Amino acid sequence: METLIEFFSFKYPNIKYVVFGTILLSISSAVVGCFTFIKKKSLVGDVISHAVLPGICISFMVSGSKDPFLLIIGAFISGWISILVMDAIIRNTKIKEDAATGLSLSVFFGIGILLMTYIQHSGNAAQSGLDTFLFGKAAALVGKDLMAFSIIAVIVLLTVFFFYKEFKLISFDQQFAKVIGLPIRRLEMVLTSITVLAVVTGIQAVGVVLMAAMLITPAAAARFWTDRLSRMILMASIFGAFSGISGAFISYSAPSMPTGPWMVMVLSIIALISFFFAPRKGIVIRQWRRFSIQRQLLEENLLKAFYRIGENSGEHFNRVAVDDIQLIRNFSPAQLAKGLRKLRVNGYVQRANGSWYLTNEGFEKGKRITRLHRLWELYLTKYLRIAPDHVHEDADTIEHVITPELEARLVKLLEYPTEDPHLSEIPK
Numbered sequence: 001m002e003t004l005i006e007f008f009s010f011k012y013p014n015i016k017y018v019v020f021g022t023i024l025l026s027i028s029s030a031v032v033g034c035f036t037f038i039k040k041k042s043l044v045g046d047v048i049s050h051a052v053l054p055g056i057c058i059s060f061m062v063s064g065s066k067d068p069f070l071l072i073i074g075a076f077i078s079g080w081i082s083i084l085v086m087d088a089i090i091r092n093t094k095i096k097e098d099a100a101t102g103l104s105l106s107v108f109f110g111i112g113i114l115l116m117t118y119i120q121h122s123g124n125a126a127q128s129g130l131d132t133f134l135f136g137k138a139a140a141l142v143g144k145d146l147m148a149f150s151i152i153a154v155i156v157l158l159t160v161f162f163f164y165k166e167f168k169l170i171s172f173d174q175q176f177a178k179v180i181g182l183p184i185r186r187l188e189m190v191l192t193s194i195t196v197l198a199v200v201t202g203i204q205a206v207g208v209v210l211m212a213a214m215l216i217t218p219a220a221a222a223r224f225w226t227d228r229l230s231r232m233i234l235m236a237s238i239f240g241a242f243s244g245i246s247g248a249f250i251s252y253s254a255p256s257m258p259t260g261p262w263m264v265m266v267l268s269i270i271a272l273i274s275f276f277f278a279p280r281k282g283i284v285i286r287q288w289r290r291f292s293i294q295r296q297l298l299e300e301n302l303l304k305a306f307y308r309i310g311e312n313s314g315e316h317f318n319r320v321a322v323d324d325i326q327l328i329r330n331f332s333p334a335q336l337a338k339g340l341r342k343l344r345v346n347g348y349v350q351r352a353n354g355s356w357y358l359t360n361e362g363f364e365k366g367k368r369i370t371r372l373h374r375l376w377e378l379y380l381t382k383y384l385r386i387a388p389d390h391v392h393e394d395a396d397t398i399e400h401v402i403t404p405e406l407e408a409r410l411v412k413l414l415e416y417p418t419e420d421p422h423l424s425e426i427p428k
Helices: 002-009 013-038 042-063 068-092 097-120 143-162 164-172 174-179 184-206 211-223 229-253 259-277 283-313 322-328 333-345 360-383 392-398 404-413
Strands: 349-352 355-358
Touching: 002 229, 013 042, 013 143, 013 164, 013 184, 013 211, 013 229, 013 259, 042 068, 042 097, 042 184, 042 211, 068 097, 068 143, 068 184, 143 164, 143 184, 164 174, 164 184, 174 184, 184 211, 184 259, 211 229, 211 259, 229 259, 259 283, 283 322, 283 333, 283 355, 283 360, 322 333, 333 349, 355 360, 360 392, 360 404
Parallel strands: none
Antiparallel strands: 349 355
């Protein structure tokens, strides 16, 4: 707790630089990453993050210093050239996008490693610490770095703010944007430019190897929570900012722990939680919803079987043996046992001496399912001209999702019928 209070008091300038620097780079990369993710060009961030290394090295060789503004300019130019090269390969050759991406990434990164090796063996004392751009070193951020990050973050966020509708349109439906006269090529160039800027911002803190994760992971995690782009951008920014603060705090609490990798680690944990437990799209939630639907179908099919047995015998509340249920509908023994147990818990059936019988609630629900089934069969035969012996399976599926409103419309459309196509009574 003392460490936590000391950290958030920001009484040491270095803590302030690291925290605000990581927050700025996380938010700017997360915002741009949402558009990259929606456009299905996630690997573009990987290409840019690896391709900035030659620009950093050349900028250092020309200027002889590690001035962040000069290095960012070099990185920006190099990253831009890599995208131009990749686009030129795709447009002018038969090489596909994935191969062009890998080619551009590996060539530029290889050139960067060669140049960095040359610098390290050149004897220039100023090159000390230049290799931190490979894996990042957020703890080395100073006031000048924070100023550069702030300027770039403001540029990125303002660009997204002013071009939000255009970026949204070219991300979701580029053909429509082209038809209404938007300058697609120019907008693509603007979006690519701020993507390069966002990547360049995070290189010093996270490194070229992990920067792609900062660009895509917040967007991928946010996508599981919402279908609206504006909310996705907001959530991705929150995830990114939280990872920045968390990574900085972990690094401060345990000095041997690097900030950049921990930022990515926190983001990965957020992404995993989102993948599994997001309310609408999480894997666990979807499996639970599927399980609930299957259980509902089993229960309703069992109640319908009970109702049909009662119709055949003329008494709906007689005791029914398991074998009688199997004659109406072929359930597996496990399904039957599970379904009957659940119906009993819900108060739809009761058991006595090894047999089962409907309660009043079970009878009403079984009657309703049977009614919906027969109404839909009649609709299919009357309006879609399907033979009566071909409508059972369709009705068996649709009966479970017909709402009371749709039921009322069906009844009115069918003129208040009393019999289905097989001349069985439609329960009231």
